[in-house]
Amino acid sequence: MMLFTAERTPSGTSYLATGQGQPVVLIHGVGLNKEMWGGQIVGLASHYRVIAYDMLGHGASPRPEPDTGLLGYAEQLRELLDHLQLPQACIIGFSMGGLVARAFALRYPQRxxxxxxxxxxxxxxxxxxxGVIERTRQVAQYGPNANAEAALSRWFSREYQAANPAQIAALRQTLASNDPQGYLTTxxxxxxxxxxxxDExxxxRAPTLxxxxxxxxxxxxxxxxELAAxxxxxxVAVLAEQRHMMPVESPRLVNQVLLDFLQRLQTSQHPTQGIVA
Known part of the structure; x- marks a missing residue:
């Protein structure tokens, strides 16, 4: 069994780290936390040093100020890398985490x-x-649980929801228990x-998937x-028959795509543009 404990940076960011090798940092989506990455941690840690952390306003990390922009979330990641004394890392961002990863790539390309x-x-x-602006209005009025049921229906296949009721219930609870202000800001x-x-x-210039x-x-x-262009x-990789929460619903499939990409970096620093799946 893989053992690790959550730790904190000086500014309060909660993170966990396991494995050895090149560092890979995982950034979760809005309303979730570092626990969503269980399948990826297990699948990648035998090859890489895997770090997962809670974004501002999520999990055990501090909440952001209401006027915090994406740069503030990128700064949180920079502070984490500094704390771990990592000059560079591969950054993997899911959903909202993908926006943070993009902001970090533009602000700290050398990292x-x-x-x-x-x-x-x-x-x-x-x-x-x-549609997303309307959902934001609902969150502002009713809190983090405003559209949880609709979100879960978008995120997972009906078959997965039916086969994994305990996990779906736990995710529903995670969404509902978010700090209201931190969740809304994010x-x-x-x-x-x-x-x-x-436009930037x-x-x-870093290899990108x-x-x-x-x-x-x-x-x-x-x-x-369009983003890849x-x-x-x-x-670009488009995974057949997968929905939004494919890292959770199909971890082996997602891990194989990630490992294929990461392992190619060892032989080529400039992968050619194309379709992977």
Whole structure:
């Protein structure tokens, strides 16, 4: 059994680390916490030093000030790397974590060994933007549990929900127990920053993989392809029949995509652009 304990940085960021080798940092999505990465920690830790942490306003980390922007979340990641004395790392961000990873890549390119963006958003169309803005309004009025049921239905296949009721109930509880202000601050960024510094994405030079699920309704294959087109040499992986929470629902499949990408970095620092799956 893999054993590790959660620790804290001087500023209060809660994180866990296990394994040895090149560092890989995992950033969860809005409303979740570092525990979502259990399948990836198990799958990657025999090859890499894996670090997962709680974003501001989530889990056991401090909540952000109401006016905190994406740069504040990138600064949290920078402080974590400094605390661990890591000059560089591969950054893997899921959903909202993908926005944080993008912001970090643009603010601290010298700290980025490689970039992976999973099931994240880019260039929402008017209908998609209206939907997420409405969900933000509901969160502001009713709190973190405002749209939990709809979120779980988007995130997981019906078959997975039916086969794993205890895990779905635990996730429902995680969403409901979020700090209201921290959750709202983060959700507002998730809802509005899909085009954050989009015109600067061409400056990213680290090897990059953009991946999502074929059936992810909020982080669509089209978004993944459009985002990858902005980043020189970025690869795209669209995982067949997968929905938003594919790291949780299909960890072996996601781990194989991650390991294929990470292991190719050892032989090539400039992967060619293309479709991986």
């Amino acid at each position: 980025l060994q490689a970039l992976v963006v999973l099931n994240s958003v880019f260039n929402r169309n008017p209908e998609q933007s209206a 959700y507002e960024l998730f809802a509005t920053q899909d085009m954050y510094l989009a 994405l061409g400056s990213i 953009i991946a999502t699920g074929e059936l992810d309704p909020g982080s669509t294959p089209q978004m993944a392809r 902005r980043i020189p040499g970025a690869q």
